Amino acid sequence: MEFATFADRAAAIEAEPADLAIIEHVQDLLADTDGDAESGEPRTIEIVARFVQGRVFPAWDSTTLDIGPSACYEAISRAAGRNVDTNDVEDRLADVGEIGEVAASYEFGGQQGLDAFGAGNGSGALTVREVYDDLVALAAAEGEGSEDRKIDALFGLFNRCSSDEARYLARLVLSEMRIGVGEGTVRDAIAAAFDIPQEHVERALQVSNDYGEVARVARDEGLDGLDAMALEVGRPVQAMLAQTGTVTDALEAWEEAAVEWKYDGARIQLHYDPDGLEEGDGTTRVFSRNMEDVTAALPEVVEFAEKTLAVPVILDGEVVAVDDAGDPLPFQEVLKRFRRKHDVAKAREDVAVRPVCFDCLHADGVDLLEEPLTTRHERLEVVLTGDGRPEDVAGLSLLWLTDDPDEIESIDAEALESGHEGIMLKNPESAYSPGRRGKNWRKRKPDVETLDCVVTGAEWGEGRRATFLGTFELSVRNETTGELETVGKVATGITDEQLAELTELLEPHIATEEGQEVEIEPAVVFEVGYEEIQSSPTYSSGYALRFPRFQAVRDDKAIEGADTLERVERLRS
Numbered sequence: 001m002e003f004a005t006f007a008d009r010a011a012a013i014e015a016e017p018a019d020l021a022i023i024e025h026v027q028d029l030l031a032d033t034d035g036d037a038e039s040g041e042p043r044t045i046e047i048v049a050r051f052v053q054g055r056v057f058p059a060w061d062s063t064t065l066d067i068g069p070s071a072c073y074e075a076i077s078r079a080a081g082r083n084v085d086t087n088d089v090e091d092r093l094a095d096v097g098e099i100g101e102v103a104a105s106y107e108f109g110g111q112q113g114l115d116a117f118g119a120g121n122g123s124g125a126l127t128v129r130e131v132y133d134d135l136v137a138l139a140a141a142e143g144e145g146s147e148d149r150k151i152d153a154l155f156g157l158f159n160r161c162s163s164d165e166a167r168y169l170a171r172l173v174l175s176e177m178r179i180g181v182g183e184g185t186v187r188d189a190i191a192a193a194f195d196i197p198q199e200h201v202e203r204a205l206q207v208s209n210d211y212g213e214v215a216r217v218a219r220d221e222g223l224d225g226l227d228a229m230a231l232e233v234g235r236p237v238q239a240m241l242a243q244t245g246t247v248t249d250a251l252e253a254w255e256e257a258a259v260e261w262k263y264d265g266a267r268i269q270l271h272y273d274p275d276g277l278e279e280g281d282g283t284t285r286v287f288s289r290n291m292e293d294v295t296a297a298l299p300e301v302v303e304f305a306e307k308t309l310a311v312p313v314i315l316d317g318e319v320v321a322v323d324d325a326g327d328p329l330p331f332q333e334v335l336k337r338f339r340r341k342h343d344v345a346k347a348r349e350d351v352a353v354r355p356v357c358f359d360c361l362h363a364d365g366v367d368l369l370e371e372p373l374t375t376r377h378e379r380l381e382v383v384l385t386g387d388g389r390p391e392d393v394a395g396l397s398l399l400w401l402t403d404d405p406d407e408i409e410s411i412d413a414e415a416l417e418s419g420h421e422g423i424m425l426k427n428p429e430s431a432y433s434p435g436r437r438g439k440n441w442r443k444r445k446p447d448v449e450t451l452d453c454v455v456t457g458a459e460w461g462e463g464r465r466a467t468f469l470g471t472f473e474l475s476v477r478n479e480t481t482g483e484l485e486t487v488g489k490v491a492t493g494i495t496d497e498q499l500a501e502l503t504e505l506l507e508p509h510i511a512t513e514e515g516q517e518v519e520i521e522p523a524v525v526f527e528v529g530y531e532e533i534q535s536s537p538t539y540s541s542g543y544a545l546r547f548p549r550f551q552a553v554r555d556d557k558a559i560e561g562a563d564t565l566e567r568v569e570r571l572r573s
């Protein structure tokens with residue numbers, strides 16, 4: 001296919017406001033590569049399916065052209081002739097605001113001095129394949145003088161472009177295609193062009209992460225070919241994402257919830273094959289949530305994989321920074337390690353990381369995306385532990401199945417106490433949906449409101465906390481009666497250090513003691529967050545705070561400044 005044809009089609013798509021008509025245009029574009037006489041890899045349809053989305057490489061491939069705007073402006077100015085310099089390109093860009101328009105405003109062609117490396121050597125009409133091949137070569141240029149060679153190659157391409165071709169070449173190079181074609185458009189166009197039910201195209205896209213390959217397989221091998229596409233160990237899959245949600249909603253939606261700790265680190269996808277991966281050397285690749293290859297930055301994850309795993313797998317998880325005792329450090333610490341390219345060994349001495357895996361997408365030749373979460377988690381346990389007990393295994397995120405809000409509350413409290421971010425709630429029956437932010441994974445909604453409550457009671461702790469007060473009873477003011485009414489108890493969100501301080505603060509106000517329980521004279525106000533307010537016969541206010549968390553002591557507030565029952569009622573509605 002000539003690049004001019006592609007540019008014409010792109011212009012028609014850009015001029016089209018209606019989504020359905022855009023899909024039809026893309027459908028025709030893909031169908032018109034049918035019977036393409038050109039040979040070579042990748043096939044033209046693959047290149048076209050990517051170019052139309054403004055991509056040169058498939059989504060799973062972290063290769064980039066590594067061409068900045070100024071290099072592109074220089075290539076354009078050189079191809080535009082002796083009287084044009086980059087200032088002129090930048091001035092026009094400031095006027096029109098879009099590089100495609102600027103590139104299309106010049107006359108190209110006939111410039112001399114083309115380098116041996118670049119499209120300048122071609123003759124006749126520029127083809128889609130030539131553009132692709134040159135961009136691939138350009139992406140591979142590295143080392144001394146590579147920037148100049150990239151500019152030369154790009155100059156060679158622009159020099160062969162008509163105005164319309166230049167418009168889309170410039171946008172392609174700077175990843176600014178913006179003709180209204182999104183991933184859904186290409187998915188629907190593939191389905192329509194080759195008469196394949198959309199969900200089969202969708203599945204093939206999920207496993208391959210490659211619109212080009214899916215378009216080619218749909219055209220050349222049809223439905224059976226698409227259905228046979230599978231995950232490839234070494235090629236990243238898009239990560240499944242979470243929505244915010246409450247425990248109450250989760251338990252209403254599902255019979256039981258799968259509860260996991262929410263680790264405060266960076267998402268990783270771990271690919272491992274003991275016999276070596278096809279792409280590149282070695283057994284292990286680690287990808288970020290954006291499918292960047294971060295293997296070199298995280299040697300601990302590679303060591304973990306090589307020590308623990310025995311069969312080919314794709315695992316989903318989080319990498320967490322840890323201190324010498326293995327306890328989690330804040331998220332900022334992991335960032336010091338995550339994309340680091342230099343001095344990794346030194347950085348590792350400063351901040352250690354460890355992986356925690358919570359999902360298994362593929363194990364030993366079997367794709368698990370469509371299996372329920374509980375099955376995937378069982379496979380995860382087996383690949384990580386062999387026959388060991390899950391509790392003993394480093395790198396495995398535990399999963400609790402429960403329909404009991406109190407149990408969830410104690411898992412949440414334990415997660416926070418262990419230094420993690422909180423909990424994730426997942427639908428135990430749900431499949432793994434790459435790239436989706438659906439309701440099947442929910443992160444507990446952050447507290448939106450806080451209440452200032454009077455502390456009216458407490459319990460002495462147990463074990464190493466026996467000398468501290470914990471589990472504080474909270475009350476609000478009933479303005480009509482002048483009484484304090486209980487609304488809940490808070491034991492979560494308090495560090496050991498704070499427990500000591502709170503004990504010191506409250507001990508002088510202890511009115512009565514019975515066993516571990518103490519009654520406290522109203523004197524201290526706590527600010528607490530909560531997930532929601534429910535009606536409850538347990539407390540005298542008639543309401544209970546669900547998942548209360550300690551935020552702070554409001555030592556600036558007297559009892560009269562604490563919140564009222566009326567406010568609780570208002571917040572509930």
Ligand SMILES: Nc1ncnc2c1ncn2[C@@H]1O[C@H](COP(=O)(O)OP(=O)(O)OP(=O)(O)O)[C@@H](O)[C@H]1O
Pocket residue numbers: 241242243260261262263264265266267289318358397424443
């Ligand atoms: N057990 C777990 N299951 C799933 N994700 C977890 C788990 N523990 C930690 N995470 C992390 O939590 C993230 C989802 O939470 P959150 O939505 O807050 O992430 P984010 O990247 O900050 O924001 P967003 O996904 O909304 O852009 C996951 O992408 C993952 O990195």
